[in-house]
Each structure stands twice: as C-alpha cells, then as structure tokens.
Amino acid sequence: MMYADGRGEHRVYRMTFADGVWRIWRAAPGFHQRFTGELSPDGGTIRARWESSEDGTAWATDFTVTYTRADRA
Numbered sequence: 001m002m003y004a005d006g007r008g009e010h011r012v013y014r015m016t017f018a019d020g021v022w023r024i025w026r027a028a029p030g031f032h033q034r035f036t037g038e039l040s041p042d043g044g045t046i047r048a049r050w051e052s053s054e055d056g057t058a059w060a061t062d063f064t065v066t067y068t069r070a071d072r073a
Helices: none
Strands: 002-004 010-012 014-018 021-026 032-039 045-053 060-068
Touching (some): 032 060
C-alpha cells in the first residue's frame, strides 16, 4: 500500500487480510508503524488501532478507529 499526503510525505506499507484480521505495517528506522483491524462476525464492523514504535519493540497506540458498513439501498 502506498501513502502520500499534502506535506509531501510518502510511505510504502505492507498489508494482509486473513482470518478476519486486517494488518498494515512498515518498519523504518526510528518510526515503525502498524495497524490491526478485526472484522466483526457479521462483517459489518472493523474495530482497529494504529500504533507506532521508535524501536519496533515497544509499541504505543496512536489512535483507534471503527469502520462501519453503510447500508446499501
């Protein structure tokens, strides 16, 4: 997955989705990041969190997010 923003930042992440778990991560010296999202049993919600680490060992949560499937009409 490629990321870019208006500040000129750009990053390349790896990503998987298996067994109801969505993972996104990157390892970069001084600024490791990872995302873990869990799909609800009914497939309608993903509860997730982004975390960061300076050393790739000690992780801190940056923020949590919940994605909810919109009804299709």
